[in-house]
Structures are given as structure tokens and as C-alpha cells.
Amino acid sequence: MAEDSNAERRMNLDLLDEVREEARVKAEVVKRRVESKYNFRTKPRQFINGDLVMRKAHQYEMKNKLSPKWTGPLRITEALGNDAYRLETLEGGAIPHTWNATHLKFYYS
Numbered sequence: 001m002a003e004d005s006n007a008e009r010r011m012n013l014d015l016l017d018e019v020r021e022e023a024r025v026k027a028e029v030v031k032r033r034v035e036s037k038y039n040f041r042t043k044p045r046q047f048i049n050g051d052l053v054m055r056k057a058h059q060y061e062m063k064n065k066l067s068p069k070w071t072g073p074l075r076i077t078e079a080l081g082n083d084a085y086r087l088e089t090l091e092g093g094a095i096p097h098t099w100n101a102t103h104l105k106f107y108y109s
Contacts, residue, residue: 045102045105045106046101047076047079047085047104048076048079049076049077049078049079050075051075051076052072052073052074052075052106052107053072053075053076053085053087053104053105053106053107054070054071054073054074054104054105054106054107055070055071055074055087055095055099055103055104056069056070056071056103056104057069057070070105072107073090074087074089074090074107075087075088075089075090077094080098083100083101084099084100084101085099085100085101085104087099
């Protein structure tokens with residue numbers, strides 16, 4: 001019996017590399033599927049200095065369900081990279097923090 005279990009253990013160790021490779025391939029397939037779905041659903045947005053944008057409203061800015069979901073127009077003053085932007089009002093007042101492109105959209109007048 002001990003010989004049978006040792007033989008089975010050796011066989012499992014021989015198959016271990018194949019099992020690991022199969023798991024790596026499956027993980028790569030899932031990763032590519034998720035990436036494809038994400039890229040299909042997202043809208044890439046690139047803004048430059050001077051663009052007019054609308055900013056997504058915070059929960060505390062919305063008084064009720066009929067409150068506007070977007071505030072603005074605001075002007076892009078600086079593109080910081082990695083989709084982060086500094087904003088200012090049209091009168092020139094600076095908005096305190098940076099905003100990610102996912103929370104901005106173009107303003108069309």
C-alpha cells in the first residue's frame with residue numbers, strides 16, 4: 001500500500017507542471033476577456049487646457065432626485081497626467097481638488 005501511494009504521489013508531482021500551466025493559461029484567458037469587456041464599455045476621454053467640461057455632482061450637492069447630476073461649465077486649467085485635471089470656474093475661481101476624467105464630460109453650448 002505504501003508503494004502504491006508513493007507511486008501515485010510521484011505521478012501527481014509529474015503532472016503538477018502541466019496543471020500549473022493549464023491554470024496560468026486559463027487565468028490569462030479570463031484576464032483578456034475582462035480587459036476586452038472593460039475596453040468595450042469605457043469611453044476614453046482626453047481633455048486639453050481651456051476645454052469646457054461638466055463635473056459630476058456630489059451627493060451633498062444634489063438636494064433631491066430632480067437636482068442636476070452634472071455641474072458646470074468649468075474650464076480645464078491643467079492636465080496632470082493619468083487622467084487627472086485641475087479645474088476653474090468661468091469667472092476664474094479655482095476648484096480645490098483634482099478631478100479624474102471619469103467624472104468629467106465635455107460641455108457643449
